[in-house]
Amino acid sequence: MPPAAAAGTLDAASGAPERSGRAKRGWxxxxxxxxxxxxxxxxxxxxxxxxxxxxxxxxxxxxxxxxxxxxxxxxxxxxxxxxxxxxxxxxxxxxxxxxxxxxxxxxxxxxxxxxxxxxxxxxxxxxxxxxxxxxxxxxxxxxxxxxxxxxxxxxxxxxxxxxxxxxxxxxxxxxxxxxxxxxxxxxxxxxxxxxxxxxxxxxxxxxxxxxxxxxxxxxxxxxxxxxxxxxxxxxxxxxxxxLPGPSLTDGGPTRTVAVIQGDVPEAGLEFNARRRAVLDNHVQRTLELAEAVAAGERAQPDLVVWPENSSDIDPYTNADAAAQISRAAAAIGAPLLVGAVVEGPGEYLSNTGIVWDPRTGPGATYVKRHPVPLAEYVPARAFFRFFSDKVDLVRRDFTSGTEVGVLEMGGARVGDVICFEVVYDSLVADTVEAGAGMLVVQTNNATFGYTDESEQQLAASRLRAVEFGRTVVVAATSGISAVVAPDGSLVRRSELFTPAVFVEEVAQRDSTTVAARLGxxxxxxxxxxxxxxxxxxxxxxxxxxxxxx
Known part of the structure; x- marks a missing residue:
């Protein structure tokens, strides 16, 4: 079919001829x-x-x-x-x-x-x-x-x-x-x-x-x-x-940031069936980093970022989980940003980023403000169950946080967004507006296996880096973890379902882009x-x- 026929070459303004039959009805x-x-x-x-x-x-x-x-x-x-x-x-x-x-x-x-x-x-x-x-x-x-x-x-x-x-x-x-x-x-x-x-x-x-x-x-x-x-x-x-270039260290005082990808025992919905194994993986990678720091092979980090779901055991109610996280923080000598599933309020769960100090333990928190419908909570459960009983895989609903996720840790003002929140403009914009000097995306992509979901989510993080002129650190449970420069280029990235540890100097920026000012x-x-x-x-x-x- 020639382009004229396929595209409809007669502009309506030029006076298309009157049609009959089907065309008269608009088709x-x-x-x-x-x-x-x-x-x-x-x-x-x-x-x-x-x-x-x-x-x-x-x-x-x-x-x-x-x-x-x-x-x-x-x-x-x-x-x-x-x-x-x-x-x-x-x-x-x-x-x-x-x-x-x-x-x-x-x-x-x-x-x-x-x-x-x-x-x-x-x-x-x-x-x-x-x-x-x-x-x-x-x-x-x-x-x-x-x-x-x-x-x-x-x-x-x-x-x-x-x-x-x-x-x-x-x-x-x-x-x-x-x-x-x-x-x-x-x-x-x-x-x-x-x-x-x-x-x-x-x-x-x-x-x-x-x-x-x-x-x-x-x-x-x-x-x-x-x-x-x-x-x-x-x-x-x-x-x-x-605009800023690919350097991570230009634009403000720097902090050394470590990213831990501990990996999971298996891909799929049951990735956290062995929750202690997931936690242990992240503890072990952190202990290995501490050994490398002690040996002079790695720089001493000012802060360490763990991903979403790195502790699906509530460390507030489980003493053993708390002890393991404290052990890792003490060994590395820097605060950890732990992605945890926390009990409450009431019958709900909270998808939470916790700043875990090596001396004082748990401190400031950020609770995910946009839980994913039909994945982290089920609205009108009876209605959606009519179409698929898969909604019952969500046994307990997650609550929505109300506070912007800017967390002070290791001399940095970390803007925390969790998983899919990175694609919501307002959730990232108000985090930068609240004073974030760098952005952190805590995510868990184990439930999507070896698909393009992680790459698609990483693409959104790269846009955010340019939009706000900030380094973006992505910490994923099973990949893809990454460090994204303010120009959107990838400085470091991991592979899927492979343990990884990054240590990078990251400038804490306070500049404001036109996009940030216009909202x-x-x-x-x-x-x-x-x-x-x-x-x-x-x-x-x-x-x-x-x-x-």
């Missing part, structure tokens, strides 16, 4: 619909290939390009179908790690729920494709759609945003000026401008040389769109100039821009319909 002929459906699916696959696991970063721009071409000039209902296809082609394979040990239903339910947001995006994109400057409005709609699914339902799930695919390259720099939403906007705008160029070139081919105006206006429009698409990454490249303003502004474009189409259409009645 194109089946062959055209099949071509558009394949194009939308290809867009979803292109987005997938840009993400960790494949890491073909430039392909990210082809997702908004393909969807824009597929829905251009179509009715909203057609756009919704094409958006759904694009979303399924992306989210079903991207989120396959969610079903590794719990079966296909939870995985597919989550993937379909996220694809439904892309269906809304497809409908809105089809609507604004009739407007002048539609590439700009469409790119803004991508931001609005990601903002919506990052907040609803149940607090949202901002996983797989376009921006988090850009872990290298020029567009990554834009995170320092507008966070992940601005990076997503840049990716989408590049793609929609490419789509506009394709449409303009197709029009130039179907326009006769003797027609009014000839082919030149279409060719000029194509050149302008291509120039705009090239300008976006060039702007991103220029945006790197004032959510860029996201709200871009979302409002997209919503205004939809209203510009919807309001006149409603008035026309009412007058017709």
């Amino acid at each position: 194109p002929a089946w062959r055209e619909l099949a071509g558009r459906t394949l194009l939308a699916a290809a867009g979803g696959v292109a987005a997938l290939l840009a993400f960790p696991g494949y890491a073909l970063l430039p392909l990210a721009v082809l997702a908004p390009a393909a969807l824009a071409l597929a829905v251009h000039g179509q009715r909203a209902r057609v756009g919704a179908w094409l958006g759904l296809v694009c979303g399924l082609a992306f989210f079903v394979p991207l989120l396959s790690w969610t079903g590794v040990y719990v079966g296909a239903f939870p995985w597919l339910a989550l993937a379909v729920s996220q694809a439904l947001f892309v269906a809304v995006l497809g409908a809105a994109t089809a609507a604004v494709s009739r407007l002048r400057w539609w590439p700009l409005w469409t790119a803004a709609l991508w931001v609005a759609d990601e903002a919506l699914r990052g907040r609803v339902p149940l607090g949202g799930f901002p996983w797989g945003r376009l921006g988090t695919s850009q872990t290298d390259g020029p567009l990554l720099a834009l995170a320092a000026y507008g966070g992940v939403p601005l990076v997503s906007f840049a990716v989408a705008l590049t793609g929609t401008l490419l789509a506009a160029a394709v449409l303009a070139l197709a029009r130039s081919r179907t326009t006769t040389a003797t027609a009014a105006g000839g082919r030149r206006p279409a060719r000029r429009a194509a050149a302008a769109a291509l120039a705009g698409a090239a300008a976006v990454p060039l702007l991103g490249a220029a945006a790197w100039l004032p 959510a303003a860029p996201e709200w502004a871009l979302s409002a821009l997209g919503a205004a474009a939809v209203l510009a189409v919807a309001v006149p259409a409603l008035r026309t319909r009412r007058s017709g009645r």
